[in-house]
């Protein structure tokens with residue numbers, strides 16, 4: 058279980074540019090739960106993910122993984138549990154290196170943490186090919202191709218694989234399909250859901266698409282001005298339509314919003 062309790066985080070406190078990015082955020086996400094996170098620009102979604110990944114440390118509050126307090130753990134130490142895929146396909150992969158070399162870098166992180174992977178070069182290549190084949194993009198036949206030569210969708214699929222290659226628990230997807238065309242976005246979203254399901258990963262996915270927020274996962278959080286203003290799951294969520302979600306946002310946040318603020322895909 059991933060648990061955040063009373064998280065507060067203010068950027069540039071006491072200055073003219075002070076921003077209360079997270080205010081009293083508490084949530085518990087069960088093992089294997091897939092949660093989508095929506096909210097208008099600057100609502101605190103990425104900052105929330107960063108507190109889970111460990112790239113920002115909250116001013117107050119605690120982050121726990123399976124009951125273990127990891128609040129003071131830097132991102133590198135949390136990497137054994139948490140994998141992140143970014144919005145920008147160039148982040149998280151190395152353009153000039155081949156698909157195989159990028160995957161080898163991801164696998165090498167496991168060696169440092171004593172996971173062995175003592176497969177030898179041939180065995181490792183076969184293991185990478187097996188994983189790539191599951192993506193259904195034919196990339197297992199292009200393992201020597203530099204990552205920079207791939208399309209955005211192919212690259213995000215490899216990023217997803219790299220983030221989940223080693224045993225881990227929490228998958229953090231930060232608008233990871235926002236830079237892709239609708240067809241590639243659909244493919245990567247489907248792969249994300251399949252990998253999360255197969256590996257029973259606890260998943261947090263930020264999206265600006267209200268439709269995707271309802272189509273994927275089993276729970277949706279809505280953020281506004283640093284707070285979680287809606288938390289919907291179960292029957293209540295399954296009955297919701299995109300238009301209902303927009304209306305709920307307006308009510309919860311006490312503001313009028315339209316489709317331009319929360320982009321509908």
Ligand SMILES: Nc1ncnc2c1ncn2[C@@H]1O[C@H](COP(=O)(O)OP(=O)(O)OP(=O)(O)O)[C@@H](O)[C@H]1O
Pocket residue numbers: 068069076077078096097098099100101102103104105
């Ligand atoms: N490193 C930082 N320094 C100062 N302010 C920051 C920093 N990171 C984020 N902020 C501010 O904190 C607030 C929340 O930002 P965050 O990126 O979490 O929002 P978001 O909901 O992910 O927005 P978007 O949908 O635009 O990506 C914003 O006002 C942002 O400008």
